[in-house]
Amino acid sequence: MPVACDPGGMVDAGDGSERAGFLTAPFVLLWVFYFLVFAAGYQLFPVVPLHLRDLGASLAESGRFQTAFMLGSGFGSLFTGPLGDRLGQRRVLRVASLALVAILTAYALLRVRWVFYALAPVHGLLWSALRTASMAKVGGILAPQHRAQGMSLFGLSGPGGVALGPLVGLWLLPKLGFAWMLAILAAVFAVLHVLIGSLPRETTREIAPEVAFTLPDRAVWGPVALLFFLGLGFGPMSPYSAQEAKALGMGWPSAFLTCFALGMMGLRAILGLTGMGRRPVALLPFMVALAALGSALLAFLPGGTGRHLASGLIYGAGYGMVHTLLFMHILEISHPERRGAGVGALFFAFDVGTALGALALGWVMERTGFRWGWAAGVVLLAMAIPVARRIASRTVTSGPVPSGILEP
Numbered sequence: 001m002p003v004a005c006d007p008g009g010m011v012d013a014g015d016g017s018e019r020a021g022f023l024t025a026p027f028v029l030l031w032v033f034y035f036l037v038f039a040a041g042y043q044l045f046p047v048v049p050l051h052l053r054d055l056g057a058s059l060a061e062s063g064r065f066q067t068a069f070m071l072g073s074g075f076g077s078l079f080t081g082p083l084g085d086r087l088g089q090r091r092v093l094r095v096a097s098l099a100l101v102a103i104l105t106a107y108a109l110l111r112v113r114w115v116f117y118a119l120a121p122v123h124g125l126l127w128s129a130l131r132t133a134s135m136a137k138v139g140g141i142l143a144p145q146h147r148a149q150g151m152s153l154f155g156l157s158g159p160g161g162v163a164l165g166p167l168v169g170l171w172l173l174p175k176l177g178f179a180w181m182l183a184i185l186a187a188v189f190a191v192l193h194v195l196i197g198s199l200p201r202e203t204t205r206e207i208a209p210e211v212a213f214t215l216p217d218r219a220v221w222g223p224v225a226l227l228f229f230l231g232l233g234f235g236p237m238s239p240y241s242a243q244e245a246k247a248l249g250m251g252w253p254s255a256f257l258t259c260f261a262l263g264m265m266g267l268r269a270i271l272g273l274t275g276m277g278r279r280p281v282a283l284l285p286f287m288v289a290l291a292a293l294g295s296a297l298l299a300f301l302p303g304g305t306g307r308h309l310a311s312g313l314i315y316g317a318g319y320g321m322v323h324t325l326l327f328m329h330i331l332e333i334s335h336p337e338r339r340g341a342g343v344g345a346l347f348f349a350f351d352v353g354t355a356l357g358a359l360a361l362g363w364v365m366e367r368t369g370f371r372w373g374w375a376a377g378v379v380l381l382a383m384a385i386p387v388a389r390r391i392a393s394r395t396v397t398s399g400p401v402p403s404g405i406l407e408p
Helices: 025-054 064-087 089-109 113-141 144-154 157-176 178-196 218-234 237-247 255-274 280-300 305-333 336-368 370-393
Strands: 010-012 018-020
Touching: 025 064, 025 089, 025 113, 025 144, 025 157, 025 178, 025 237, 025 255, 064 089, 064 113, 064 237, 064 336, 089 113, 089 178, 113 144, 113 336, 144 305, 157 178, 157 237, 157 255, 157 305, 218 280, 218 305, 218 336, 218 370, 237 255, 237 305, 237 336, 237 370, 255 280, 255 305, 280 305, 280 370, 305 336, 305 370, 336 370
Parallel strands: none
Antiparallel strands: 010 018
């Protein structure tokens, strides 16, 4: 019997009934879009500091681009999340992708360091809009009974971009030069701006014009605290792992970031196929501990390339699943008109933590060496394990719970 699929993600089985599906055209478009958002971001995170060093920046100063970027992204998430709830996620994606074209073009023309730091928060704000709106939009497309499977597959898009971005960026920088790299990225987002117009518009039920810009309820504070600690430890990874690799004379400067992404993709794919049990959030403490182990390998193992490879794989596996489990948790306990606000609160916590981690641990690295900075990250992740245990042990009772939530 023929099966037809509408753009909203419902499959007509041909007998008058509908069953939910998630491999729809809107889902695939959002997957590709989210992949490219992360590929562009993680192409810039290691490349811009190197470009700033060429313009005369010190080691510590070169990490300030990511600090400014993540502060803009983090605080922006508090507004872009609810803004998507008010205006519709599709509209936010279109406006932010077009504005990003202008920012990337400006980077290509800049020759003064301070302007990079001035534009970075605006860029971060736009990045937060793209991430929160994409995550909230895919949450609306996926049917509740397929949300865990769909989010596992969608969770591969960001790590895929993280794997490809640094590899391509560090390979293209000496071949094309910084300006041409940014011009190509601007053209890619111009095309994406057009493609986003094919996404289905939000229904009246999914848009809440009266939603206020309020703090999240108590159920969100635990995940917010956990992602803040995770961000603190992650802060120096993007701007400084490639710089350590170059200082050691490693032939593969993106080894950590590439393997970090492969670790994320590998464990997410395995758990997406084998399942995560009836309460996926119960895995949270183990994943934080796995990330702490990977960070410890980077701090304490001898050597260069092998240390970056092993640490990246293990750290990425744990780190990626912490994100997946927490975002699944938020989507399950949020009403449709509050998805953007919940997702935005998580992005805020992680991005602000990342910004502060890049600033503080970068300062440690400049004065005491890379190893001490990585070791400080291990301590921060160890502090996050009790928070993860508390989240995993609690049954959500605050706030209204939508249909389709996983049973505790």
